[in-house]
Amino acid sequence: xxxxxxxxxLAFGVQKKHWVNIPIWDEWDTPGMALLHYAQRTLxxxxxxxxxxxxxxxxxxxxxxxxxxxxxxxxxxxxALTFLCACAASAYALAYLRRRASLSLPQVLVPxxxxxxxxxxxxxxxxxxxxxxxxxxxxxxxxxxxxxINLSRWPLLLKTVCNSLLVLISxxxxxxxxxxxxxxxxxxxxxxxxxxxxxxxxxxxxYAAVSLIAIACYFIRYQRPEIAPPSARLAxxxxxxxxIIVWLGAVVRSPFVNARLTGALASLLITAAVAxxxxxxxxxxxxxxxxxxxxxxLAFALSSGALTAIGRVNIGVVDDIFFNTSFNGFSxxxxxxxxxxxxVAVIGLVLNLYEDRIRSHxxxxxxxxxxxxxxxxxxxxxxxxxxxxxxxxxxxxxxxRRRARTAVIWINALxxxxxxxxxxxxxxxxxxxxxxxxxxxLLKLPKVSDSLRQxxxxxxxxxxxxxxxxxxxxxxxxxxxxxxxxxxxxLKHAGADYVALGWxxxxxxxHPFTAIPTGRVTPEVAQAYGLLSRKAGFDQEIDISKLxxxxxxxxxxxxxxxxxxxxxxEGAVRVDRPSL
Numbered sequence: 001x002x003x004x005x006x007x008x009x010l011a012f013g014v015q016k017k018h019w020v021n022i023p024i025w026d027e028w029d030t031p032g033m034a035l036l037h038y039a040q041r042t043l044x045x046x047x048x049x050x051x052x053x054x055x056x057x058x059x060x061x062x063x064x065x066x067x068x069x070x071x072x073x074x075x076x077x078x079x080a081l082t083f084l085c086a087c088a089a090s091a092y093a094l095a096y097l098r099r100r101a102s103l104s105l106p107q108v109l110v111p112x113x114x115x116x117x118x119x120x121x122x123x124x125x126x127x128x129x130x131x132x133x134x135x136x137x138x139x140x141x142x143x144x145x146x147x148x149i150n151l152s153r154w155p156l157l158l159k160t161v162c163n164s165l166l167v168l169i170s171x172x173x174x175x176x177x178x179x180x181x182x183x184x185x186x187x188x189x190x191x192x193x194x195x196x197x198x199x200x201x202x203x204x205x206x207y208a209a210v211s212l213i214a215i216a217c218y219f220i221r222y223q224r225p226e227i228a229p230p231s232a233r234l235a236x237x238x239x240x241x242x243x244i245i246v247w248l249g250a251v252v253r254s255p256f257v258n259a260r261l262t263g264a265l266a267s268l269l270i271t272a273a274v275a276x277x278x279x280x281x282x283x284x285x286x287x288x289x290x291x292x293x294x295x296x297x298l299a300f301a302l303s304s305g306a307l308t309a310i311g312r313v314n315i316g317v318v319d320d321i322f323f324n325t326s327f328n329g330f331s332x333x334x335x336x337x338x339x340x341x342x343x344v345a346v347i348g349l350v351l352n353l354y355e356d357r358i359r360s361h362x363x364x365x366x367x368x369x370x371x372x373x374x375x376x377x378x379x380x381x382x383x384x385x386x387x388x389x390x391x392x393x394x395x396x397x398x399x400x401r402r403r404a405r406t407a408v409i410w411i412n413a414l415x416x417x418x419x420x421x422x423x424x425x426x427x428x429x430x431x432x433x434x435x436x437x438x439x440x441x442l443l444k445l446p447k448v449s450d451s452l453r454q455x456x457x458x459x460x461x462x463x464x465x466x467x468x469x470x471x472x473x474x475x476x477x478x479x480x481x482x483x484x485x486x487x488x489x490x491l492k493h494a495g496a497d498y499v500a501l502g503w504x505x506x507x508x509x510x511h512p513f514t515a516i517p518t519g520r521v522t523p524e525v526a527q528a529y530g531l532l533s534r535k536a537g538f539d540q541e542i543d544i545s546k547l548x549x550x551x552x553x554x555x556x557x558x559x560x561x562x563x564x565x566x567x568x569x570e571g572a573v574r575v576d577r578p579s580l
Contacts (some may be wrong), residue, residue, distance in 0.1 A: 004113040007120035015128040020401035031064035039440035058172040078131030085137035092144040118343040122390035136337040139170040139177035146184035147293040159186035160203040176304040181211040229314035243309035254385035273349040298345035304338045413448035418543035449564040459510040460568030470571035484539040487558035495536030496558035503552035551576040
């Protein structure tokens, strides 16, 4: 039991250590816009049903509004919901593993451990650090709910109503949730199938009518997103299949584990498990109830992957889609949230095949256990490699979010800060939106005072070395410049909180354009000015594409955030934009 729950506890520890409360990219629009209008008492039905990319996220907006109305808006709430949804999926899986009357809890702990190794794999850690990924999980939880309803002894009419409600929630949560209408058709009990009254047929007519109305309403005023690539054509079937294979393999991918090879092996395992399940069901139809949840989950997961492949295959190279190393907005690891469920389904199918066909044959049983031992060993190696790689990535992920948070904090003083891109990709009109969020009480971040903003708008004059120095302005090949140095508060004899960089223009004008937090350890500064100055260093790469095309002189202010004071720093560095 300790081993089975360990992956979840480890994932929660990583999430708690690295989460940052700052909306990123799409979160400013959804749920941001609905929350703003709710706070301003101008929320409309149009806000709730507004299209976001290909989805109509009515349910997530309502969830965020409900939580924010009580506890305020904090994107970590969405991260916590993502973790709780993964835990709920794990609990559902455990319940379905135990549907076999012959299996006790200790007997299903091994397959449950396997399931948790996928649901809480290190490849999911960045999903647990994103405030929207719970939306991807909700349709799968609705699927589990529909399975439980269909396997119950409830009357068909009640099954129809409950399944329709769950699929409606799924549809208006995330785009792939619409597929659930195909898989959640209510299943009557044996007595109802034998009678087949008018009420029996009316239930299916009702389910079909609700599905048609829900889908029709979904596409009212639907517009294809401008940023979406063209959908795959029939001639691109090989590329779509490649996408699906990489999508499967990406769950355990690391620098030492090839996603294509893993995806191909997973495809073979899926094919064998499904074929074996149908062989068993052909001979023992009464066993359908223990195979049904896993076959349904597998079909829904693969359909979601195929839908993603059709819609995203024309973005570019598959490896760039799944394995991008940058953190501009959200990394593509979010696709792992759906592919993990394909492995969950296969584990459930294999357990049932073992109980029904393999366990009673000594030779098959021996070969099967050898194969399972090999798979366990390979998964353990892949898991360790993933954890090693992701331990570095989550730190970079966190650093990216902290930079975005800094940019939003300084946005009223530095509206042209290139770091704003890390928080929102369309900076035009974004600063006033942030101020609206502040005024509505949704964004509880400090802001730059008017006095500090006016101070840093002047050229740093009469600088002294004890205040700090810009040591490095190193041009990179990607159009960024690495700025490094140290900054102190000469009044408190301690390290400064930020460094505000700007360029000197004609007529003794000064144009601050970005702010960098300190915190880098500088032993030489501590030796010269005391231990309170130990973390006075700064070192960060900044995009300079918005600077004047000619060379400029960069100067800096050391910032005491608590007192909202600025101190001129020594060191004027020359920066030349690279010629195109």
